[in-house]
Amino acid sequence: MDDxxxxxxxxxxxxxxxxxxxHSITPPRTDSDIPAYLEALxxxxxxxxxxxxxxxxxxxxxxxxxxxxxxxxxxPWPIHYRYDTETRLNIVRDLGVRAIPALTYPHxxxxxxxxxxxxxEFAAAHDDxxxxxxxxxxxxxxxxxxxxxAAGARLFKVHIQVGGFSxxxxxxxxxxxxxxxxxxxxxxxxxxxxxxxxxxxxxxxxNVLERYPSLKFVVAHMGMPEYDAFASxxxxxxxxxxxxxMYVSGFFSSPAEVDPAYRERLAGLQDKIIxxxxxxxxxxxxxxxxxxxxxxxxxxxxxxSVLWRNGARVLGxxx
Numbered sequence: 551m552d553d554x555x556x557x558x559x560x561x562x563x564x565x566x567x568x569x570x571x572x573h574s575i576t577p578p579r580t581d582s583d584i585p586a587y588l589e590a591l592x593x594x595x596x597x598x599x600x601x602x603x604x605x606x607x608x609x610x611x612x613x614x615x616x617x618x619x620x621x622x623x624x625x626p627w628p629i630h631y632r633y634d635t636e637t638r639l640n641i642v643r644d645l646g647v648r649a650i651p652a653l654t655y656p657h658x659x660x661x662x663x664x665x666x667x668x669x670x671e672f673a674a675a676h677d678d679x680x681x682x683x684x685x686x687x688x689x690x691x692x693x694x695x696x697x698x699x700a701a702g703a704r705l706f707k708v709h710i711q712v713g714g715f716s717x718x719x720x721x722x723x724x725x726x727x728x729x730x731x732x733x734x735x736x737x738x739x740x741x742x743x744x745x746x747x748x749x750x751x752x753x754x755x756x757n758v759l760e761r762y763p764s765l766k767f768v769v770a771h772m773g774m775p776e777y778d779a780f781a782s783x784x785x786x787x788x789x790x791x792x793x794x795x796m797y798v799s800g801f802f803s804s805p806a807e808v809d810p811a812y813r814e815r816l817a818g819l820q821d822k823i824i825x826x827x828x829x830x831x832x833x834x835x836x837x838x839x840x841x842x843x844x845x846x847x848x849x850x851x852x853x854x855s856v857l858w859r860n861g862a863r864v865l866g867x868x869x
Contacts, residue, residue: 584837588857596647597825597864600827602654604654630833648867652680653705654707659686666684683703685725687717696724699728733766763789767787768790780792781815785822791824816846
């Protein structure tokens with residue numbers, strides 16, 4: 551736990567950045583450096599939109615899947631934050647996460663409604679946990695999505711590859727209509743990595759947006775690997791954002807690998823990119839995500855927007 555013990559504040563080092571007219575603050579090397587980095591940026595915390603808390607039996611299955619990742623992905627995926635629930639909550643609090651998502655997602659029919667009930671109870675038990683919910687492509691979604699919204703759900707999660715369904719399935723029309731009317735954000739994993747699915751990719755998401763253009767989709771993992779297509783959706787639809795989960799963290803990619811043209815698009819999308827981490831299921835320290843984003847050299851204002859302002863706006867946070 552040494553990496554998560556937050557000692558006295560370390561003054562963040564500031565260096566001149568010749569590529570911009572701003573200064574660049576040295577990014578955190580370890581998790582314990584993160585609070586000082588945020589203080590140096592002048593932001594009140596992290597607005598991480600992609601954090602998972604799950605019922606224990608579901609979490610056990612998820613971790614077992616990642617333990618066997620070499621069979622699925624061809625490379626190991628060691629869970630970096632394999633701790634009990636209270637320890638994990640305290641870790642993200644110490645990192646500076648001001649409001650904690652508890653994203654859940656079903657892998658089969660008949661599962662979403664009870665996950666939503668678990669989410670309601672989990673949020674009620676923790677003042678700083680965001681009341682989350684999920685859905686599956688099934689007729690019952692027309693009822694349990696409005697019910698979750700009425701109960702106070704403020705953030706939804708949808709996983710197309712794990713669920714094995716298409717987001718443009720017409721059975722979801724009433725659910726999407728309810729979410730569009732409520733203007734509640736939906737973190738949607740629709741990209742085709744780390745594993746493709748029968749329904750992954752940008753086209754089905756674009757089809758949904760054509761029918762419900764005001765939906766607040768937050769595309770997980772920046773839409774990996776269909777980065778440009780999902781960036782276009784973020785440019786074309788006011789409610790569409792991208793989350794940074796695992797992007798340029800050094801696991802799938804690094805800042806040096808980012809194409810200059812896409813880097814320029816990222817600069818233009820400064821108000822559309824939201825911090826995401828996939829905590830606790832990441833195979834590296836949380837700080838690697840932040841240092842990777844800083845390594846894009848898009849400036850401190852870009853980092854302030856990505857780490858705090860955009861997520862705080864979408865999630866309705868104060869501060």
